[in-house]
Amino acid sequence: MAKTTSPGTPQTGADILVQALINHGVEVVFAYPGGASMPLHQSLTKYAPKLRTILPRHEQGGGFMAQGYARTTGKVGVCMATSGPGATNFVTCLADAKMDSVPIIAITGQVSSHVIGTDAFQETPIVEVCRPITKHHYLVQRTEDITRVVKEAFHIATTGRPGPIIIDLPKDIQQRSIVPDYDPPMNLPGYKPVRDAKKEQLEALLALIRGSKKPIIYAGGGVVNSGAAPYLKQFAEKTGIPVALTVHGLGGFPSDHYLCLHMLGMHGTVYSNYAINEADALLAFGVRFDDRVTGKVAEFAKHGKIAHVDIDPSEINKIKFAQVPIVANVAEVLKDLVAMIDANPALVPNPSAYKDWMRQIDEWRENEPLKYQHREDAILPQYAIERMQQILRDRGQLDDTIVTTGVGQHQMWAAQFFKFNKARSWFTSGGLGTMGFGLPGALGAQVAHPLSTCIDIDGDGSFLMNIQELATAYTEKLPVKVLLLNNQHLGMVTQWEDRFFEGNRAHTYLGAGFEHEPYPDFVTIARGFKCQSQRIVKKGDFDAALKEMLDSRMPYVLDVLTPYQEHVLPMIPGGMTVRDIIKA
């Protein structure tokens, strides 16, 4: 925590903020300047050797880069924008981070204190706007408060259930000079994020397992966020209980493990959904019973008792009543459970106790695996994803690969067909479902992991929503790879049109007419940004093209034309049950 100035020297508010960020271990900010944040940017240039500033080409891109950084490291991602439109462009990023529990801090310039409330140029009451979509928020009113606010923001963002914070900093507060105190006391009398599980609660959970013949683990983002993945593996192996994962849980338990049932829910595997439905004990770890998982809530896991472990007390009993509710850090709970079992193996049945249960699951697994049609005349999106993973594996690159996505069919296929074995090697906009997340997300991940292969599996609709960030990729030398599954449609909406609206296309076609070339010409666009790109149509060209992309040291867009008629299957339509599962 080196300080560049000796104590007692007055500094401007902007310098104090930047120094405070450095003191909190920030190594990069994603910042787009404007009138009300100019003093901050001037300070960023002063501290440049210690703090990298990445210039996105849209504030929303910057916000999602901060998310990509945060989601792949667990550290706080910091983004910055000016007042008014700059700040409102963060709204989607903050709402997204709130839904998916991502620790980011958004710093916005604000008009000067004396004109706040006068409808000044580029004034919006951004704290008012962002109150319900942030974990906490600050409108800084005195330069003296900056260091305390930053300290509190980092504390709140990273403890308990992680979440986004906005700090709104009026320009005059940035410009005023004071002698700062870099280690002020926090003023958070109402914030008590740390809660420990009681021994009796853990014993109750183990008793639930002992009374069960068909237990299942339902693990989510909390496992990844809390660093519980190694303990989850030990716990599952010691008890022999199979694991179904939410979209945010993927990577939290190895895909190639015998006990892994992969994703559950709307587009989850048939066998994971059957298993949840049949289970007599549901161990819910770091999950929130989202509607994409449960379908019809009254029917979800209705044959079983529920143990629910989550750090956020408001998630317990919110959707489903839990017989064993535990408010605590999932990693701590799993670590303690493993220790208890090690000390007394009789606390849980021998894994062979679930022989019949696993035999049943194996039968489902064998009879109803994830599948798609094999075609030679086209590149199916599922094939492209599965093949890309095989190629990465064969090249020995899999452990150093990070995958993210936009939102839609391609996102679900990536979750289904790219098998993740490592926590934080996969992230996606799950809760808010924000199109345009993929490219900036991958850029943020690449900043944090310069040596990794960061891949955005994207759709043509999503990709176009933040395509301007190719400029960031090129100028900041971030060699992200885009596997663009281009079907000229909003695929997921098209799929719903096919299933529920007799295939009537309601503004879901993105091309310029079927008689014309695919539109837009992504290859030309990418090259205009000085990124490498090529388009492929034939299945036989896929391997060579993919290898060229992976070998490239440049940002690369591989535009893969795919048929739009494919549906993501299996599918449990919204609000329905496992009995309504669509398999073909």
Added chain:
Amino acid sequence: MRHVLSALVQNQPGVLAHVSGMLASRGFNIDSLAVGETEKPEFSRMTFVVKGDDRVLEQVRKQLDKIVSVVRVDDISGENPVERDLMLIKVGVEATKRSEVALLVEMFRGRVVDITHDTLMIEISGQESKVQAFIDLMRPFNILELARTGRIALVRGRVESGETP
């Protein structure tokens, strides 16, 4: 079921907006909400009257508790708290009927706080049922305007709590 929740919050700008916005966006129905400073200027107390089953109430409490500026939340309905509502009510009464109204005010232990040749402003405090009863009695007298504070409540006696800052 009707519940009285008492929340201690940091006395900062925006806390009321945050709390009321959260209640509205999550669809919780609030019968009454009163807010004011406490014995410590850095804290305010909010008193809510919420109707709903136990599950709704559990969520209201937890969602309130989740707000960083909310220091603590208690459901005090079960603790036989003292509850009060303060009302100012203005009625149009001619001089001839003043004494009739004044008698009712006295019976309700209210006070006349303003008087003109054809109006009376009356202050009444007490439990909701008492305030309501007085309103009903005033109806024949042409109620001109009425303002109420909403419920405030405190638990009787010394409250043992290690958590209060």
